[in-house]
Amino acid sequence: MSLRRRFIFVMVTFAVGLTAAGGFMAWREAGRAMTAELDRRARWVARAGADIGLIASSFSGLLPGFEDTRTWEATHERLRQLKSIVPESYILSADNTALVTSFPADSIPIGAPLPQFELYRAELEEARLVGDASSFPFRGEDDRRVQWGFAVLEDGETVFAVLMPADHLEPLETLQNNLLLGSIAAAVLAAILAAVLAGSVVRPMERLSRVAIRIQRGHLDKPVAAEGGHEVGRLARAMERMRVGILERDDQLRLMLAQVAHEIRNPLGGVELFAAAAAETEEPVERARLIARVRSEVAALNDIINDFLSYARPMSPAEGASDVRGPIREAVELVEAELDVLPL
Incomplete structure (x- = not known):
């Protein structure tokens, strides 16, 4: 019902x-x-x-x-x-x-x-x-x-x-008949009043239900219209805040994906660069060094993927000291390698 x-x-x-x-x-x-x-x-x-x-x-x-x-x-x-x-x-x-x-x-x-x-x-x-x-x-x-x-x-x-x-x-008997008619009239008036009151509650709820379906399907461009009434209006405002929150989360997700793509592109660029340099050199020692750099870049790429997977898994943050000298040396070497292959 x-x-x-x-x-x-x-x-x-x-x-x-x-x-x-x-x-x-x-x-x-x-x-x-x-x-x-x-x-x-x-x-x-x-x-x-x-x-x-x-x-x-x-x-x-x-x-x-x-x-x-x-x-x-x-x-x-x-x-x-x-x-x-x-x-x-x-x-x-x-x-x-x-x-x-x-x-x-x-x-x-x-x-x-x-x-x-x-x-x-x-x-x-x-x-x-x-x-x-x-x-x-x-x-x-x-x-x-x-x-x-x-x-x-x-x-x-x-x-x-x-x-x-x-x-x-x-x-x-007349009183009994009048009371019966009064009961019927009360039932009719109660039905009309209930229909009006139910409509004032159900119609906004139906509109909000359609809005929820629209949000569930990903149509987030249209804001949730404000509804009258204390409870229904509060629910409409809460759904609007939910819509805005989903949009903000999507923006943050897109930004995070762009940053991940950038972090993945850098090791891939180093792999391509060092592999090309190793293919061109004739010296075994230099080739071994370049291949070691390729493997290092692949390991860095694997670390980025592991970090991304760790971020996707819920975990408690842990505080600790980090050594930033290694990443800085790797960045310097990467820049030096790019400068070496640039035409003078």
Whole structure:
């Protein structure tokens, strides 16, 4: 994976992870707070409804068929008036059958079983023990979220139940969708930002990479262009110093090769000169002397080559005294030999 793609991947992952984690925590805490508040409201509404004149002893004599009594009709009218606040309300007997409801008598008469409360036996028992209780939110017949609230009357057995809207989860769903859209937007913005930042870093690095390849191939005439930014600019300046250093080293190498060639040419010239003189002389002694000089020049040439090889090998310098009289005598003899062969 290229540096640009890794940069984008890290930035997008970080942005999505951060927004998702923060959004989930916010959604969870908001859901907990709203659920707790709705639960408290359900209990409070049930308790408030139970305290508006609902007396358990007035329902103890209600038996099936007593729906036309004044007590049942008055209580039914009171529950029916609560429909502006709660869709349904019930007064349940100790065995969880209907006593009075907000529905007409021909729909739910006294003593009618209420199967919808079979799922909430635990909540009903809790209400009879502690005074009130509430159920978890669920979807009603119209697909709206609702919740039961229960409050026990003064006899400890009769329970007043109300069905309340629990549409607080709809804003939570909206919040969840908004958080999801926010995560997607954060990912897109992070990708764009990462692409811009990666480009500002990668493009100079690519240019410097091409410069390094050019220097590696020996194209040293073009200077390294300065780059912006602290680190990349420092790298560009270092590469320019490297280019200049390579040029200086090449100049020194050429100078050294010229000097080596000059040092080799001098013994070769002496060899040629002494060999030519030895070939022309007829005296054995002089010829022997000239041949000895040829051998001396060859030995000097060999010393120069050995010195060059020693220079090429890394070694620690050693200090010591050198006798320069021998090289001076050899130079004088070489000059004398050259003067001897010059035409007068």
